[in-house]
Amino acid sequence: MARIAGVSKSTVSLVLRHSEKVSKNTKEKVLSAIKQTGYVYNREAAAMRSKSSDLVAIVINDLTHPFFAKLAVSIEAHIRKLGFMTTLVSTNENALIQTQVVAKLQEYRVKAFVICPTVNTQASWLNQLRTPSTQVITVIRQVNNCDVSCVLPNNELGTFQATKALIARGHKHIAFIGGDATVSDYQQRLNGFNSAINTQSDLHSWVFNSVASRYGGRMAMSECLAQVPQVESIVCFNDMVAYGSVEHLLEQGLKPGENIGVIGFDDLDESKNMGVPLSTVQINTDEIAKTVCNIIQGITCEGLHQIPVALIERDS
Template sequence: MKKSTGKVTIWDVAEQAQVSKSTVSLVLTNSDKVSKKSKEKVLAAIDKLGYVYNRDAAALRSKRSNLVALVINDLTNPYSAQLAVGLEKHIFELGMLPMLVNIAECVERQTQVVKTLKEYNVSAFIMCPAPGTQQQWQDDLINSGFPVINIMREIPFSAAPCILPDNKKGTHISTSHILSQGIEEIAFLGGTSEISDYHERLSGFLSALDQFNIADEKPVIQAPTNRQGGREAFNTLIKQAPNTKAIVCFNDVIAYGAIEAMRQHGLEPGKDIKVIGFDDLEDSRLMLPSLSTIAINADEIGKRTCQVLKELLDKSTPPVRTLVDVNLKIRDSSQ
């Protein structure tokens, strides 16, 4: 017996379609355990009664909505926000609607967010995965019928295609820029081992040292990828290696924090210690000294991502791994 609440309920849909409530539930969850005829009756009743929005009813018919979930690791990071804007533009150009969510670098929050977004029958997930994301979890999401694209970070051996900046090249050329000036008292600051881009950027740092035949081990300080992480990393470094003359930072935000800590120690960035970041945020060219950095074209990341998205939605096979080129911006902090 349905309750009279003034709102259209699942009982109303069942009565209109002349099926059971459980049959309506099966249709709403896209179950294969319901006949085509029953499904058509339920969808017709949904349309007639207005039980769901039209876009949801259309999604049930096609098993696809026009929504694309953008699961971003940390929207407090300026580059993540810049990247989200670029993605939104290209998703709109595909005639689709982005749903932007912030997971704050928390794998538990990511799991809950994805679970909820699945109920909206999104067409695909574009995600910068949180530290600790497991390959099996992502593969299970793909196997349940949701296309997944990783951006900026890679989950090793995941079935999801990924679009990445050429991280190794970036830190290789930035480190080489420092070493070519005859400076060997150099360190790598920031990032944590749980994320793939940390390993790629550290690899570029180490490959440049190898190319310049520098065999002695250089300080590598892990830290969260935020401003406070940069401060803490520099404070640790200056205790371990007080003669440091240059730092290659995981990203620009780490560099900002390191520069603040540097000044607290009475050191002048760009003169006493040279600094290079990664991302080329807007503030990096405006600060004093202007920050040398590796530029990533966020719009190109967005464009390449949506090319892969279109291929996935068209049931074709996109490249497993797409690298977007980067370039070094030499400014006052490293000259």
Template sequence: MASRAKATILDIAREAGVSKSTVSLVLQGSGLIRPETAVKVRKAIEDVGYVYNRGAANLRKAHSNVIGMVINDLTNPFFAELAVGMERVFQAAGVVPFIANTAENPVRQEEVLKSMMEQGVAGLIVSPARGTTPGAFRRIEAAGVPVVFAMRRLPESRIPAIAPDNHRGAVLATEHLIRKGHRRLAFFGGSSDLVVYRERLGGFLEACETLGIPAADRTIVEGETSRKGGMACLETALALAEPPTAALCFNDAVAFGVMLALRRRNLEAGVDFAVVGFDDVAEAEHYSPALTSVAVDTAGLGERAAHVMLKMIQSRTTRAEDHIGAVSLVVRESSGPDRNNQVGDAA
């Protein structure tokens, strides 16, 4: 969305049919204004798309060198690595990054975004929480503040997104498992309300279709994108009459949960059940057994998002091109062959 003139207090006053001083008092939370008048003014604020810049009100600064980083789950090492990549670029540019964790809560996300806008941030990099709708960013776009989505995009949104090639990564991982000899495959974790889930599941299904795995031998188990979610997915799958022998997991956190659940059953990943993750976080290489995972250059994508944001701010625009990052499959110990149906694959 191209930058446009920001709404002013005068616009609000005209819309509400009150004076500028009345609008100012409402914005300051004054108790001097009658409740019905305050309601009318607040409705006008929403209608004209005005954003109260508390930082400007308090400090009268000409501009801000603060950028908000709103992350959906900082307990996931993937998103922590992503944030580090962003922060590295911002520090080198003399920009102050403010980071917030929304814990996958869209209500908390709305509160954080509102607060950051009021503080006068120059831009926002957001990894949207589950349940976020495109409408959540309309006021921010109307205010002319540049926004970049990191790792997750929203359907029907024109906000630029920086993300890995999720579909291609899932194809590579699924092909690897099939060529290892597995014929009953599963996709664990995530949910259909996430675009990234649909992209990764789509790659899984495409590879199964291409390499002759019938629908009856594909198990799809939605779940939390966490270790806890991975453990639950495995228990569900192993309770089937003909359980899968291998799984592509929505992310590495789910994969770690699957491996923990296997261990509790005295089973071993890569020996009794093959596991592949997605993201290739630093822990994957050092896990036991080491986790096969789709590498997405997490820190590099974070750096790319930061560079795009700085360029948008300098160009005074809210538009930029999407960037889809390259992926590769890093094969380690966790994705061993199906011992009951071994087909050679030296990879």
């Protein structure tokens, strides 16, 4: 390479790294030589020598779930815009796979891990993952007793506002539908729901768990209707659950927003396009991604960051 351009390796290196200490003439010589040969830069060698890395690993519990896919793609795009390289990995909600994959990733000297942890992720594991040269940032799900950074939406406020909106409609019999009680976001959303219920003494509430999917929502709604026929409205763990609930309601001849109030959580793209557009609590994945980027760049401090949510009232 250097031989072809008729300069030294050092000079080629300087050109590649956009140094300003190189004359235009040699710069052009090198650049044209690069074009001629099909030279590709070897980033491994560069990283090894300079002991630095521009690789950010995004480790996601379940890429198959629409919300996490949306989040992953958003984080990926924002980090790439910073000039870093990203690598996305899906752990399929399996802590063992998560451990294995992250161990392998470490061998590639990653600059930062952005992790949406699987259920049963150990705080100690996350803590030791963090080193002077590797940042660790968890997203959406919080792991207890763990001092790595975490970026998540304001879950409690979201369901609090959603429930209050339902109460404002005059509803007194309200259920919390769907979701898996073992994850932190479930607990936070349920807390927000209960706080709102506790603001008045004449309210009645129920909780029906399920897997956090469309099918789960369908099942939980069915159970709710069977056990609590007087229910007036529901707050769903997330939009997927809400979609399933709405499907079941429609099948029973009940119209969301008329016969029964429904509010979701996430605001997936689909929500606004439904037959009855879904009211929901919007999570701004771009804001989450930006905060993650700011932490990586050192613009924002490490620690816990709650991203504001917005109640979007539509027809349901």
